Amino acid sequence: MAEALTVWYDGGCPLCTREIALMRRLDRRGNLRFVDVSDGATTCPLDRGDLLARFHVSDARGRFYSGAAAFAAMWRAIPLLRPLGLLALLPGMTWALERLYRAFLRVRPILQRWMRERERHGG
Numbered sequence: 416m417a418e419a420l421t422v423w424y425d426g427g428c429p430l431c432t433r434e435i436a437l438m439r440r441l442d443r444r445g446n447l448r449f450v451d452v453s454d455g456a457t458t459c460p461l462d463r464g465d466l467l468a469r470f471h472v473s474d475a476r477g478r479f480y481s482g483a484a485a486f487a488a489m490w491r492a493i494p495l496l497r498p499l500g501l502l503a504l505l506p507g508m509t510w511a512l513e514r515l516y517r518a519f520l521r522v523r524p525i526l527q528r529w530m531r532e533r534e535r536h537g538g
Contacts, residue, residue: 442492487504
């Protein structure tokens with residue numbers, strides 16, 4: 416069994432909620448615990464702003480991973496996505512994935528606005 420992970424996500428982000436819904440469906444073994452950081456009642460072990468700005472997961476030992484490393488850890492916990500998570504461990508792959516993730520973060524606000532507009536207009 417894969418090590419249990421806690422996934423810290425932004426429940427106020429339409430992109431994030433769609434992705435987390437997919438991960439919940441794929442996590443048939445219950446290896447992931449999902450925590451919505453946008454909920455003000457949630458106790459955050461790190462700065463809430465940091466958790467909202469970048470994707471994070473933590474393991475049972477309290478170690479945190481963010482960005483591409485967090486995605487790779489989450490993928491390794493889901494049998495169907497495990498091969499992707501293992502590929503991310505190859506030399507240079509996490510570095511390349513992190514660069515892609517940082518590029519995504521620059522356009523994330525634009526994509527969020529676009530998705531919210533679509534949701535408002537029934538799209």
